[in-house]
Amino acid sequence: MNKSWLRLGAVAFAAAFSLPAFLTPAAAAVLPLAWQEGEAEKSGEEPAQEPQTPEEKLAAWQQDYQEQMTKFSQAARAAKTPEERAEVMKLQPRPMEFVDKFMELAQENPKTPIAAKALVWVAMNGRGTPASAEATKRLLEDHPDSLEIGTVVQMLGMGMPDPGNETLLRKVIETSPHAEVQAKATFSLANLLKQMIDFKGRMDADPQMAEAMSRSLPKPSLEYLQAIGTEANPLDKLNGRIEELYQKIVDEYPDVKLGNRTLGKVAEGALFEMRYLSIGKIAPDIEGKDFDEVAFKLSDYRGKIVVLDFWGDW
Numbered sequence: 001m002n003k004s005w006l007r008l009g010a011v012a013f014a015a016a017f018s019l020p021a022f023l024t025p026a027a028a029a030v031l032p033l034a035w036q037e038g039e040a041e042k043s044g045e046e047p048a049q050e051p052q053t054p055e056e057k058l059a060a061w062q063q064d065y066q067e068q069m070t071k072f073s074q075a076a077r078a079a080k081t082p083e084e085r086a087e088v089m090k091l092q093p094r095p096m097e098f099v100d101k102f103m104e105l106a107q108e109n110p111k112t113p114i115a116a117k118a119l120v121w122v123a124m125n126g127r128g129t130p131a132s133a134e135a136t137k138r139l140l141e142d143h144p145d146s147l148e149i150g151t152v153v154q155m156l157g158m159g160m161p162d163p164g165n166e167t168l169l170r171k172v173i174e175t176s177p178h179a180e181v182q183a184k185a186t187f188s189l190a191n192l193l194k195q196m197i198d199f200k201g202r203m204d205a206d207p208q209m210a211e212a213m214s215r216s217l218p219k220p221s222l223e224y225l226q227a228i229g230t231e232a233n234p235l236d237k238l239n240g241r242i243e244e245l246y247q248k249i250v251d252e253y254p255d256v257k258l259g260n261r262t263l264g265k266v267a268e269g270a271l272f273e274m275r276y277l278s279i280g281k282i283a284p285d286i287e288g289k290d291f292d293e294v295a296f297k298l299s300d301y302r303g304k305i306v307v308l309d310f311w312g313d314w
Helices: 003-016 021-043 054-078 082-091 096-108 113-125 130-142 149-156 163-175 179-205 207-216 219-227 235-252 263-277
Strands: 287-289 295-297
Touching: 054 082, 054 096, 054 113, 096 113, 096 130, 113 130, 113 149, 130 149, 130 163, 149 163, 149 179, 163 179, 163 219, 179 207, 179 219, 179 235, 179 263, 207 219, 235 263
Parallel strands: none
Antiparallel strands: 287 295
């Protein structure tokens, strides 16, 4: 459409509706928009539609969140000053704004693959919230055969100690038909129990931390931690269970992938640490040469006080 005709049309539009002269440019902006819409109708182009199917909704919401996250990450990398960083934080995506939609989608499509994917999204992106706990519970109850569970079980072995997660992980190990899911659940259970011991050790060594934990942890978690090392739950027995879990991974699931490594290799490292690098264990022998190029071994100094200084030059 010729621009002069647009300008004349805009003037006529403004005059017909008694618009002030200064609004004529705005009227000119309206006309081409209306013309473009009319041309789109003539050409048969369909306007963008809202996602309709469960699959379309899930994909659209996931893409929306990911685009927000990408925009936030790019802005965070570009921010240089404290003021700029403060502004960037306003762009940080808020998963809880999406949670209700995903939970409703799972509710509307019970026991379907789409429901499983929606529940996994909530469980992973809403960590530490009641919604995440509910999504995890529903996923394990309604989708026990789903491979999607493998994503969530890894989360259950991290974060604050929660004995309820031990129950969930044992259930997955017993009921999942997938070796990959069983392997990841076994690994997470070992990590969870090891984390419980670490928390208890820090609480015993730091009264202030113990006091803070007693105020912040749910009662079942606190009671579980307090029982570690007692007659009801002796430390050596708990460590034995952890070793059994890691050994099971080495024996039965060595090739299951964990990122760019295998669970077998990671479990072997964990076992080595528990058996040789823990307090009270005999250190693995070390061989080398001293400054005079004389060969020696760590075991040469058994019975003496030895300080090992590990350092690097890079």
